[in-house]
Amino acid sequence: MENKTLETPAVNEQRRNFISGSISAGFLGAGIAAGLVPALAHAESGKPVDRMASYTADQLERVKQVLVVPPMVPAHDQVAKGKPKVVEVRLHVEEKQIELENGTKAWVCAFNGSVPGPLIVCHQHxxxxxxLVNPKTNTLAHNIDLHAATGALGGGELTLVSPGEEVTFRFKAIKVGTFVYHCAPGGVMIPWHVVxxxxxxIMVLPREGLSDGDGNNLTYDKAYYIGEQDFYIPQNEQGQYKAYDTVLGSMNETLEVMKTLTxxxxxxxxxxxxxxxxxxMTAKLGETVLFVHSQANRDTRPHIIGGHGDYVWNTGSFSDRPSQNLETWHIAGGSAGAALYTFKQPGLYVYVNHNLIEAIMKGAAGHIKVDGEWNDDLMTQVSKPSPIKS
Known part of the structure; x- marks a missing residue:
C-alpha cells in the first residue's frame, strides 16, 4: 500500500469495579501552515511558541479517517498540511472466536474485528x-486507554460502555510517536482483555514529518503495522488445546494459564x-518501508533477517534522535516502536521477534517479499556445496 499520502451481571460488576477504584490496581501504568502563518513564533520571553498548538477543536476542520485492517495503515500525509484537524475515528468491539493455528481457537475482543486493532494516524496538535461502539450482542463492558492521550487513565474512565452503548470522547495529540491503545475495564479484566x-x-507524526535528528527529512514509500500478541490457551490432560462455547466460559481457566506468564x-x-x-508484506528494491510494531503486554525484539533498522525509534518517541543501523531493536511491553528500512536486495525476508523460540515455535514471524534484480556485489555464492577437500 502506497502511503506517501497515507484516512448481565458480569458487566455490572465491571462497571462497579471501575468506578469504585479497583481500576487503580491495574493502571500503573509542515513548519508553515498552508504557507501563510509561521508555525513557530516567539513569546516575550524569547522562547519559541508553536502556533499550531493554540487552536481549539471548534476552530478546526473535521475529517473522518478510514481505518483499515493491519498490517495496512490508513491513508495519510507524512507532512501535515495547514492547520491541525479533528480526526474522527470509530471503533466497534467484536467478541468472537478466531483460529490461531490448525484448529486451535481463542476467544478475542477485537477492535473493528481485527487483532491487533487498526492503526490510527494523526499529526501533533x-x-x-x-x-467506541459496544454492540448489544456482546457480553462484556469495554473501554479504551490510549497511551497517546494526556489525562487520567488515558480516556479509560470516559469511555466505559456496556453492551448496547456507544460513547464519544476527544483528546489532543500533543506528544509525537507511536503509542499502544488497549481495553482496560478494571481489575483482572484489564490483563484478560489485553491478552x-x-x-x-496510534501514530502521531510530527507536523513537519520524520527527521534523522540532524534536520534531514526522512520519508517512506509504504508502511506496515505489526501487532504482536501473546495468547494463553488452556490445555486438557492430554495436552490438547481446549475450546469454549462462550467468552465468559473461557475466562477462569485462561486466567490460570496467564498466571504462569508462559x-x-x-x-x-x-x-x-x-x-x-x-x-x-511486499516491497520493491529501493523502497523505504516504515514498520510500526506494538506489543501491549510483553517485551519484544524485532529483527529483519537479511536487513536492518536504518533508522529506529525503539521507544516510539519521534522527538528523539533515531538510532541507526540496528540489527535488532527492543520494544518494551506496553509500547509501540517504529523502524525505517530501505531494501537493497530482492528476495524473501523474514520479520521476526528475535526470541527465536517465540518466532519459530510459537508463531512470531512474518514475511516480506521484495521484487527487484539481485546484486552479486552485496551477496553471492562463491562456490557451490561440494565434498570436503582433504
Missing part, C-alpha cells in the same frame, strides 16, 4: 475524536502465519 487481542496502536502462542496479527504466503 490534531484532535482525535473517537467513538484477548484487545489492543492496537504464553501458548506468540503471533503477529492474530494468528500463526498471518503475515506469510499470500498475506506477506
Amino acid at each position: 490534531d484532535y482525535v475524536e473517537l467513538t 484477548m487481542g484487545m489492543n492496537g496502536a 504464553p501458548s502462542h506468540v503471533v503477529f496479527n492474530g494468528a500463526v502465519g498471518a503475515l506469510t504466503g499470500q498475506n506477506s
Whole structure:
C-alpha cells in the first residue's frame, strides 16, 4: 500500500469495579501552515511558541479517517498540511472466536474485528475524536486507554460502555510517536482483555514529518503495522488445546494459564502465519518501508533477517534522535516502536521477534517479499556445496 499520502451481571460488576477504584490496581501504568502563518513564533520571553498548538477543536476542520485492517495503515500525509484537524475515528468491539493455528481457537475482543486493532494516524496538535461502539450482542463492558492521550487513565474512565452503548470522547495529540491503545475495564479484566487481542496502536507524526535528528527529512514509500500478541490457551490432560462455547466460559481457566506468564502462542496479527504466503508484506528494491510494531503486554525484539533498522525509534518517541543501523531493536511491553528500512536486495525476508523460540515455535514471524534484480556485489555464492577437500 502506497502511503506517501497515507484516512448481565458480569458487566455490572465491571462497571462497579471501575468506578469504585479497583481500576487503580491495574493502571500503573509542515513548519508553515498552508504557507501563510509561521508555525513557530516567539513569546516575550524569547522562547519559541508553536502556533499550531493554540487552536481549539471548534476552530478546526473535521475529517473522518478510514481505518483499515493491519498490517495496512490508513491513508495519510507524512507532512501535515495547514492547520491541525479533528480526526474522527470509530471503533466497534467484536467478541468472537478466531483460529490461531490448525484448529486451535481463542476467544478475542477485537477492535473493528481485527487483532491487533487498526492503526490510527494523526499529526501533533490534531484532535482525535473517537467513538467506541459496544454492540448489544456482546457480553462484556469495554473501554479504551490510549497511551497517546494526556489525562487520567488515558480516556479509560470516559469511555466505559456496556453492551448496547456507544460513547464519544476527544483528546489532543500533543506528544509525537507511536503509542499502544488497549481495553482496560478494571481489575483482572484489564490483563484478560489485553491478552484477548484487545489492543492496537496510534501514530502521531510530527507536523513537519520524520527527521534523522540532524534536520534531514526522512520519508517512506509504504508502511506496515505489526501487532504482536501473546495468547494463553488452556490445555486438557492430554495436552490438547481446549475450546469454549462462550467468552465468559473461557475466562477462569485462561486466567490460570496467564498466571504462569508462559504464553501458548506468540503471533503477529492474530494468528500463526498471518503475515506469510499470500498475506506477506511486499516491497520493491529501493523502497523505504516504515514498520510500526506494538506489543501491549510483553517485551519484544524485532529483527529483519537479511536487513536492518536504518533508522529506529525503539521507544516510539519521534522527538528523539533515531538510532541507526540496528540489527535488532527492543520494544518494551506496553509500547509501540517504529523502524525505517530501505531494501537493497530482492528476495524473501523474514520479520521476526528475535526470541527465536517465540518466532519459530510459537508463531512470531512474518514475511516480506521484495521484487527487484539481485546484486552479486552485496551477496553471492562463491562456490557451490561440494565434498570436503582433504
